[in-house]
Amino acid sequence: MRCETMIEQLDEFRAGELGRPEHDAVAAHIADCPDCVAALAQIERVAALAPQLRIDAPADLVANVLAHVGDQYGSVETVVGPAWVAFNRRGITMVYLGADDATTFTSAYARRLGRQARQNEVPARYVQAVQQAAQGKVPARVPIDISGLPPFEQAVLLSLPRIPRGEVRPYAWLAREAGRPKAVRATGNALARNPVPLLLPCHRVVPTSGGVGNYAFGSTMKRGLLEREGVPTDELDTLARQGVRYIGCTSTHIYCLPTCHDARRVQPANRVPLANDGAAAAAGYRPCKHCKPALIAG
Amino acid sequence: MIDEAGGTLALAVHRDERGAVERLVQSYQNQLFGYALRLLQDPSDAQEVTQDAFLRAYDALTSRYDANRCRTLALRPWLFRITRNIAYNRRRARRSAQEEAFPEADGWHSPALRYESGAVQSLEMQEERALLEHALGRLSQTSRELILLRFVEELPYAEIAVVVGTGESAVRGKVFRALRQLRAMLTEMEAHDAM
Numbered sequence: 188m189r190c191e192t193m194i195e196q197l198d199e200f201r202a203g204e205l206g207r208p209e210h211d212a213v214a215a216h217i218a219d220c221p222d223c224v225a226a227l228a229q230i231e232r233v234a235a236l237a238p239q240l241r242i243d244a245p246a247d248l249v250a251n252v253l254a255h256v257g258d259q260y261g262s263v264e265t266v267v268g269p270a271w272v273a274f275n276r277r278g279i280t281m282v283y284l285g286a287d288d289a290t291t292f293t294s295a296y297a298r299r300l301g302r303q304a305r306q307n308e309v310p311a312r313y314v315q316a317v318q319q320a321a322q323g324k325v326p327a328r329v330p331i332d333i334s335g336l337p338p339f340e341q342a343v344l345l346s347l348p349r350i351p352r353g354e355v356r357p358y359a360w361l362a363r364e365a366g367r368p369k370a371v372r373a374t375g376n377a378l379a380r381n382p383v384p385l386l387l388p389c390h391r392v393v394p395t396s397g398g399v400g401n402y403a404f405g406s407t408m409k410r411g412l413l414e415r416e417g418v419p420t421d422e423l424d425t426l427a428r429q430g431v432r433y434i435g436c437t438s439t440h441i442y443c444l445p446t447c448h449d450a451r452r453v454q455p456a457n458r459v460p461l462a463n464d465g466a467a468a469a470a471g472y473r474p475c476k477h478c479k480p481a482l483i484a485g
Numbered sequence: 486m487i488d489e490a491g492g493t494l495a496l497a498v499h500r501d502e503r504g505a506v507e508r509l510v511q512s513y514q515n516q517l518f519g520y521a522l523r524l525l526q527d528p529s530d531a532q533e534v535t536q537d538a539f540l541r542a543y544d545a546l547t548s549r550y551d552a553n554r555c556r557t558l559a560l561r562p563w564l565f566r567i568t569r570n571i572a573y574n575r576r577r578a579r580r581s582a583q584e585e586a587f588p589e590a591d592g593w594h595s596p597a598l599r600y601e602s603g604a605v606q607s608l609e610m611q612e613e614r615a616l617l618e619h620a621l622g623r624l625s626q627t628s629r630e631l632i633l634l635r636f637v638e639e640l641p642y643a644e645i646a647v648v649v650g651t652g653e654s655a656v657r658g659k660v661f662r663a664l665r666q667l668r669a670m671l672t673e674m675e676a677h678d679a680m
Contacts, residue, residue, distance in 0.1 A: 195661045204641060229668045237636035239614045241619075244518035245532050250512045250538045256506050276540070277548055279499070334548065 190223060197227050201234060235249055256279035258302050260292065261309035265321035270385070272317055273304045278330030279313055281382045284404045284407055297383055299334060320385035323415025325352055342366055343377040350391040354446040357395040360479070371395075379403055398429025418446055426460070433480055435459035435472045440466045447478035487575055491560025498546045499555040510539055513561065516638050517568045524572040534575060538568040562640065562647035569648060620670040628663035635660050
């Protein structure tokens with residue numbers, strides 16, 4: 188056997204990392220090759236010495252890493268009172284309204300997400316986004332982490348940002364957007380459990396029959412949020428009492444949901460109140476392509 | 486070689502098990518910090534890089550990798566590779582920020598000597614160690630890195646191949662040549678000392 192083929196294997200031979208046949212071949216070779224014996228001795232010396240060059244990590248390294256992983260929370264003052272904001276490295280995990288003390292929040296957090304959160308300072312851009320959303324302004328873009336929720340809940344919640352600020356949509360509309368038009372009740376349940384209200388605007392979803400509807404933190408708060416976003420809530424109540432779901436336009440022959448920005452541009456003289464999809468179809472109107480009012484389940 | 490225990494630990498981190506991240510950091514921090522320190526020559530840079538590497542690993546394990554990928558992950562070389570990427574990027578950024586007035590920016594000034602472990606060592610061992618450290622400093626960047634991975638951190642060839650991103654047989658050849666240079670240097674330095 189030639190040295191060139193053996194010598195590259197000496198180190199693995201030393202470490203016992205060679206397979207049986209290779210090991211035996213090297214052992215046979217070095218039995219009568221003084222050069223390889225010398226080389227092996229030097230490799231062994233390096234291997235014996237090198238571990239002394241190991242270095243211990245600084246004592247605070249573990250704590251520094253741990254400080255950045257896991258869920259954290261803090262409180263943010265908003266126009267609707269204190270909001271508890273929880274977050275991890277992936278984004279905001281919860282916004283909780285209506286609790287004065289941290290204990291109420293932390294137990295709600297553990298109940299809803301099954302995780303513990305540790306108190307810490309909320310990043311400034313998260314504070315700003317939550318405050319803006321509560322004021323009815325367009326919030327700064329911030330990452331939101333709802334990755335632990337069931338897929339359908341995620342689909343429902345992630346469809347919410349498609350409702351423009353200043354407008355509302357029925358539950359059935361959202362169910363359709365989330366890909367399950369018949370799961371209207373399940374959609375309602377997902378919204379009631381929305382861990383990130385304000386930023387995922389579940390307050391913009393209203394009963395199919397009209398009006399403002401319920402909210403996890405009370406219908407008064409919902410009404411206030413919508414009004415700050417520019418939704419005419421009194422008008423929604425009136426339309427609900429009159430049994431009006433859509434607004435049609437006599438000049439374009441298009442019908443919209445009442446808060447659609449296209450519906451609001453219709454001249455008063457051209458406005459036609461419509462009770463349902465059937466009435467709209469009978470009048471020869473087509474659904475608006477922006478607010479997509481035709482409810483498949485309807 | 487698949488690191489069995491590594492896969493289990495990766496899975497525990499993936500599942501957000503209590504104490505998993507702490508176990509991850511404690512298992513690998515000395516190796517990764519030592520490696521980063523020798524690549525960067527600066528303790529605070531090395532600490533930041535190591536911390537960043539753990540956080541990136543955490544992000545990947547908890548959001549991008551599914552359970553199966555975590556289970557079969559060769560954790561140790563993967564962590565070394567993350568650390569290496571961050572360290573190289575940082576070194577590149579630092580170099581371009583530095584004036585070219587420091588041509589010896591790559592200079593080896595034996596960081597370990599400021600990081601003595603508490604262990605009492607004989608004078609002879611200390612001398613031997615200093616000798617090795619000095620010889621390492623005269624190797625090329627590539628050779629030095631390979632010697633560190635193979636002999637200081639004691640990684641198998643297959644793992645080194647993952648860390649540096651080349652084939653295993655190429656690593657074997659490079660380690661062999663690095664070792665030959667190192668042995669030549671040690672012999673020469675000892676001959677010089679003996680005079």
